[in-house]
Each structure stands twice: as C-alpha cells, then as structure tokens.
Amino acid sequence: MNKRYVGIDLGGTNLKLGLVTADGKMVARHSSPTEADRGPSHVLGRMADAVRDLCRSAGVDLADVAAVGAAAPGPLDTEAGVVIFAPNLPGWREVRLRDVLQQKLGRPVVVENDANAAGYGEFRCGAGRSVQNMIILTLGTGVGGGIILDGKMLRGVSDTGAELGHIVIHYGGRPCACGNRGCLEAYASATAVVTRTEEAIAAGDKSSLAGRKGFTCKDVFDAADAGDALAARIIEETAGYLAAGITSLLHVLNPEMVVLTGGMMGAGEPFLDRVRQHVRQAALERAWSVCEIRWSALGGDAGILGAALAAEAFDRTGKPA
C-alpha cells in the first residue's frame, strides 16, 4: 500500500488539511475554521480533530498515516517543533505544536514555516518540480519567502533564513511592520498595493477607486485593466519594486526559478511579464538568463502539500526536508 501523509496549513482564519501520497497527490481534503480567538489549546484540539475527520472521510485509519506535517506562521523553532510567536494567532507564544500534536495523534509530526512549506510544495510537485534551486515569494498581507538550494530547504542558523519580505529594497523608505524601513513587504505585498493606492488618492491623484472604502489589491488590478491611470501606475511601480527584490535574490542565490504566489496571483501573466522585464533591466544577464519567473502551480494548496511532503521526507530520511 502506498504511504499516506497529512498536511495541515494552520492559518489565522482556516485550518486546511490534505491527505497526500508520497508523490504529492492530494487524495482528500478538509477545511474548518481555526477559531484562533479561543487560544492555542483550543486550536491544537481542533487541529487533531480535523486530522481525524479528514482520515474518517477518506476511509483511512489514522494509524496508517505515516507522518503529519504542519505549516505554521512564524517565527518557529522547527527543530524543536515550537511556534515562538504568531501575530495572527492570539496567545501563541512558545507553543509546542509538534509535541502536542504527536501526543494527541500518536503519529510523527514535523513543523515547518508556512512560506517555506509552500516553497517546498512547489519544489516537490508544483512549479519547481524540474529544478533543484528555487525561491518562492508569497505576496499576501505580508511577503513571505522560501528558498530551496540543491533540493533542501534553507532554514538558516536560527530559522530566520528566507525572511524575504524583509530584504531592504529602499533604504530609509516606507515603514514596515517589522520596525525597519524600505522592506520589500512595505512595497510589494497585496496590502502595500492597497495602501500605496490609498495614499496617492489622499494626496490628490484622480482614480475610479477614490471614495471607495475597503478596496482590495485585486480591485487595483481590475481598475488598471479598466483604464484607471493611477491604478496602472501603482501596478507598474509594484512590478518594479518586486523586480528589485528578485534582482537582489538572483545576485545572492543565482537560482533556476522564482515562484510568485499569494493574493497577487490574480494579476496573471501580463503583470508577471512586467516583473520579468524589470528584472532583465536590473539584473546581470548571467543571473536572469538562467532563471524562470512564474506563478505558483499549486496556489492555495502549496502549504498543505509542502507540509505533507516535508513529513514524507522526514519519514523517508529521518531528517528535515
């Protein structure tokens, strides 16, 4: 019988789970609200229940699940399986996610940073499955990152590698949630696209979005498509900012592929083409000419699949993915 793995993507709003084969096929899935406001113990209980529900609905005995992977927001101590702190999960400080889940489920558990897990998922069975060296940028509320080098996740010496939202692209520039200025996240997250548009409108720029409350990054892209000049300028600038970050990454790591994912995926190929164009202008030819820039192939499933396949790698090798 083929081995089965469970991947859990622990988000602030939803718990998303999948039952996954060793070659990355999702044979069953499950989703339920995280109920994060009820605190860590409650959420840990819900995670264990969700794994059981997933197995039950798939007709698989939990004892036949070889290992469970959990993708969690960081910072983490992946070696100890501990969530050190999670801004979107109230009360999560020094939570022993791995040990508690292992105890509740009686199965081996591995814990990975959510952006790293998404990158590992794309590497194993998504956009990057033909390469050994790739970077992922998750463009959502913030900007997360994952790095695969020679087929291994780059974690760094204190699990702070691939914090790619916080590379500095504009010294002294826009303030970032991390406390620094000029971070990629402050310019190129989906949130930053909205904020930059709002600021331009407040400063007097004309736009079809003026006066509209609570518009999203997708609304800015849609407005640009519909001919809104401000929205078009913001989008073009965003492509330039993203390209600046990607250029830096190409000159540090010289990878084969950069995968973009998250809330900005709806922007499609035209936006990606603008990013590629900016990278070509900014980066050394020997770096950009070997590097493909593309959207995620797995979309919102990357975290689940990456977590499950990190569990598979651990089950197979006894070592972290």
Added chain:
Amino acid sequence: MNKRYVGIDLGGTNLKLGLVTADGKMVARHSSPTEADRGPSHVLGRMADAVRDLCRSAGVDLADVAAVGAAAPGPLDTEAGVVIFAPNLPGWREVRLRDVLQQKLGRPVVVENDANAAGYGEFRCGAGRSVQNMIILTLGTGVGGGIILDGKMLRGVSDTGAELGHIVIHYGGRPCACGNRGCLEAYASATAVVTRTEEAIAAGDKSSLAGRKGFTCKDVFDAADAGDALAARIIEETAGYLAAGITSLLHVLNPEMVVLTGGMMGAGEPFLDRVRQHVRQAALERAWSVCEIRWSALGGDAGILGAALAAEAFDRTGKPA
C-alpha cells in the same frame, strides 16, 4: 611529508602567490607585477613562471605541489575553469585559465572567483574558521561577495551567486557600473565613499578635503577622525548603507558571521561598531543576535589562502570546495 598547495591571487596590478599547507599555513610567498596590459598569453606565462619561482625559493619541487588554486576576477565558469570576462585584465575573454595553467605546470589546477576565494580562505583558516555559514563582503574598488553555507561555497546555477555588490539597497538610486541603479556597490565600495564625498563638496558642503585631488577612502576616514563634519557624515551614512545590505543578507541566509574586508579595513573597530548598531536597528533580532560582524583575519592574504585551500579541497575530495 605534508602536502603543499599553491594559491595564486590574479589581480589587475599584481600576481600574489603563496605556498600553503593543508591546514592553511603560508610557508612561502611571492609577488610580481601582472603586466596585464601585455594580454592573456603573457599573463598566463607569468603565472606559470611565478609558481616555479615560488617553489624554487621555497626549495620545493613543483612535482611535490599537490594542486594549484587560482583566484581570478569574474565572471567565471568555475566548472570549466574559464575566465569569461575580466574588466581589469585587458583582452581577457573566454580565457581557459585552468587548462592552460595545468598544461604549463603539469599539476591539477582549480579556478575560483576572487571574492569567493577570499571568503573560503576566511572560512577555512581566518575569521570564520569556527563557523559553517558565513558571508564575506570585499569593500574595494567595487563590492564583491562570497557565501559559505554548511561549509560549502555557494556558486549558484550559473556561477553568479554571491554577486553581493549588486543587491539593490536603494531602488532607483545611484547608478552602478553594472548598469542598474541602487546597488550596494554604488553606495558602500571604497570608491563610492570617495565619489559621494566629492559630490557633496561639489554641491557646496564644507570639508578639509575640498580642493584636494585624488583623495582616497582612507583619507575620508582620516578626515572624519580629525573632526571633518562632512567626512563624518559620509562615513556614518556608509555604515547605514552597508547595514542595509547586511540586513538583506541576514534575512535571506541567516548566517553565523559576516566578514568585511578590502580597502575599507583601515576604518577599524569604531566603524564596524556603527555598522553593527545599524544592523541591530534594521534586522530581525532572531537574525542579528546569532550573527557576528567582523573584519577579515587574513586581510590581503585571504584570496591566496582561499585559492590554495580550494585546491586542497579538490585534491582531497575530487569535488569543488
């Protein structure tokens, strides 16, 4: 008998060589003008002659040299041992450095990028000998870089990894020799320190350096020490720019150590303290708190030693360092 290796540091002005033991002790050294203006064939002949002279003066038979390492300015194809192009070496395009030297010397030769070699030297027997993950920044005419991860040199998929002078710290900022804008090199090389000072003087800033032709980066540091306000401001800004680049590198690679070297080493501990202070303000605590920032321990010998020890690693393992 202990094995001996030769390291060659091929510079635009001088050829510097050392006879090196497997544990990184330089037992003899040699230096001669590169005579780069006479073209690649001439220089290749001089390199071979210099290796013979070094051995003769050390009383070592060339046949007893286990392998030779050459650190060359890039871009290179290290696998093929080819210098693709070297701005400071007239006529050097697609020069088969490894094969020609091997033929002339009858010894195995490995070729490494000069900044990578300096990083590898520091890693094996200098500032980084107690760590497995480190970055070097060479602050000279330009800014070069080298990265050691898990004890291996990071080369990237097309030998363009660790081109750390060309990470973008200020999107749209100062023009760089590479054609892009805002590169670390355009702000924090020794040359950029001089240029930024000259520009400020031309713009009307008062300084003891005003009217002085051909002053150097060291002169700017000396002027700052002597109380020159403009020089002091330029130096403090340089610390900030360098820290922005280091912050990005910490958030990509999360290393144990960053080593600075090159023409700016004369600036000493006070400057390094300013860089550290800026990094602490800019970077995530989990990244800076595990990372030591220090000056090179090997100084100008890092390239020779790194090249020799890359040859040693190849001799020992049959693989690149």
